[in-house]
Amino acid sequence: MIVLDNVSFRYSNDTAWVLKNNSLRIDQGEYIAILGQNGAGKSTLVRLLNGLLRPTQGNVYINGMNTSNSSVAELAREVGLVFQNPDHQLFAQTVRDELQFSVKTLEWSAEKQNNAIKETLTQLDLTLFSDRSPFKLSGGEKRRTSIGTIWVRDPSILILDEPTTGQDAVQKRNLASLLSRLQTYGKTIFLVTHDIEFTIKHCPRVIILKEGQIIGDGPTMKVFSNQRIMSEACLFPPQIIRLIWKLQETHPNLSMPNNPQEFTQSIENFLKNQ
Amino acid sequence: MTSLKLLEGFRFLEGQSFMHRVDPRVKMFLALVFMILSLLFDTVYPMITLFCLTFPFIIIAQRVKRWFLTIKSSIFLFLLILTLNTIFLSFSAAVAMCLRLLVLISSFSIFFLTVHPDDLAAALVALKLPYSFSFSISLSFRYVPTLALEVQTIMEAQKSRGLELEKGNLFTRVKNFLPIIVPLVLLSMRRALLVAESLESRGFGTSEKRNFYKQISMSAKDWILFSLLLILLVGGIFIKIMPALIPDGFAWFFQNWPL
Numbered sequence: 001m002i003v004l005d006n007v008s009f010r011y012s013n014d015t016a017w018v019l020k021n022n023s024l025r026i027d028q029g030e031y032i033a034i035l036g037q038n039g040a041g042k043s044t045l046v047r048l049l050n051g052l053l054r055p056t057q058g059n060v061y062i063n064g065m066n067t068s069n070s071s072v073a074e075l076a077r078e079v080g081l082v083f084q085n086p087d088h089q090l091f092a093q094t095v096r097d098e099l100q101f102s103v104k105t106l107e108w109s110a111e112k113q114n115n116a117i118k119e120t121l122t123q124l125d126l127t128l129f130s131d132r133s134p135f136k137l138s139g140g141e142k143r144r145t146s147i148g149t150i151w152v153r154d155p156s157i158l159i160l161d162e163p164t165t166g167q168d169a170v171q172k173r174n175l176a177s178l179l180s181r182l183q184t185y186g187k188t189i190f191l192v193t194h195d196i197e198f199t200i201k202h203c204p205r206v207i208i209l210k211e212g213q214i215i216g217d218g219p220t221m222k223v224f225s226n227q228r229i230m231s232e233a234c235l236f237p238p239q240i241i242r243l244i245w246k247l248q249e250t251h252p253n254l255s256m257p258n259n260p261q262e263f264t265q266s267i268e269n270f271l272k273n274q
Numbered sequence: 275m276t277s278l279k280l281l282e283g284f285r286f287l288e289g290q291s292f293m294h295r296v297d298p299r300v301k302m303f304l305a306l307v308f309m310i311l312s313l314l315f316d317t318v319y320p321m322i323t324l325f326c327l328t329f330p331f332i333i334i335a336q337r338v339k340r341w342f343l344t345i346k347s348s349i350f351l352f353l354l355i356l357t358l359n360t361i362f363l364s365f366s367a368a369v370a371m372c373l374r375l376l377v378l379i380s381s382f383s384i385f386f387l388t389v390h391p392d393d394l395a396a397a398l399v400a401l402k403l404p405y406s407f408s409f410s411i412s413l414s415f416r417y418v419p420t421l422a423l424e425v426q427t428i429m430e431a432q433k434s435r436g437l438e439l440e441k442g443n444l445f446t447r448v449k450n451f452l453p454i455i456v457p458l459v460l461l462s463m464r465r466a467l468l469v470a471e472s473l474e475s476r477g478f479g480t481s482e483k484r485n486f487y488k489q490i491s492m493s494a495k496d497w498i499l500f501s502l503l504l505i506l507l508v509g510g511i512f513i514k515i516m517p518a519l520i521p522d523g524f525a526w527f528f529q530n531w532p533l
Contacts, residue, residue: 071434073437083430089432089457091456092453102435105437105438149435150435268362
């Protein structure tokens, strides 16, 4: 569980606040996206979660641990942060070595380490590339390897920084199915993204940040259909919301569905009745 | 943030100080003079003298805070030099080596803190170096802040995998930097190729002759500073190659401590 208790952050005493008085609670197993303009404080927020940064005011608790009193290495056991560019993470000679490097700092038995590596390679469809250099992989394969380097440590919270940037439609679809699969293990998945369409399709909850403050937090359809929040955060509503708004002009009784699947179902029912 | 702080003393920051207005060629000469002199001597007192001569330039440039950040972040390096030299040479030699590093950092810090990368290119062109060469050098310095940010991101990425850079003995700490260096080199090489392609696509090097937006010229104060530095350099070389000329009463100044 992640708890932010009135958290504010600034890099030094003579700089502006990057995050201002934010409180938040994320339960284990949630699948969340955080959106906002560049400079809204998204990356700072996720760096506060794994201890790379410490709150200037307030407290951040990860599974009960106060990040101000814990080292990054300790927090890295609970929170896995996958960086935007896999090239910032990969350095070893083979994909297997990359995973090996991630687990060697954990006090696991050799058997447990080998099992975790094998399991991760299978889960992320990397078995075929296990003895290949990570630098010779395609963009999507590199992305999976970088997720694997974190996933193999079995963190309870997985944070991905802009995972869909630079990914084509097929890679995005594969990533979505991979994340859904990972979520079935009861892990918390936390995405930092600008990809509204990806968010509405896959994330049940969304957080909107503006100038360091959370201005929207709740079910994705509800937040994205709130015109005030969307316009304040300078976000353009996704296609499905715009379509529903358009339909509501002629069908005022049409309510906002809770998720895209519910909307699809109602359209199907409508067409059947026609 | 250590890596970023280490480079703070080598990052240009706009200013109006006397040192900012000095011709970049003179500042380049200043750095070279102190580099040559610090390499020429290897005892404590000449090094202290050289440092006492460089430090006022940092004060005049109003960049003491930034210089100090770099020195503070280099403490590990200073301790390493001090330990290894004390073990293999002597404590006196170790102190001299540390002071040499201090002089080198300070003299180049004065240069990089006060010379804009564009002025650096202009200075090199004025020194009759080929423009492509001058441009490459100024471009490489312009990428220092980018590189520092990249180091920071890579360090954060590896720390997120449980890497503890500050833990372990000396050998472990050095080994721990491998996951930082490999991605950094690869990313830098990739960026170099991209920049080269971008320059070519903008017609870089298509014409032999080119004009410059900014022209630099030496003023009276530049010539005075240049002359003083030249005297210092010649004097230092003279003392080094003709030690017999040093008066007996000053011989101790060039000797190591008996430690």
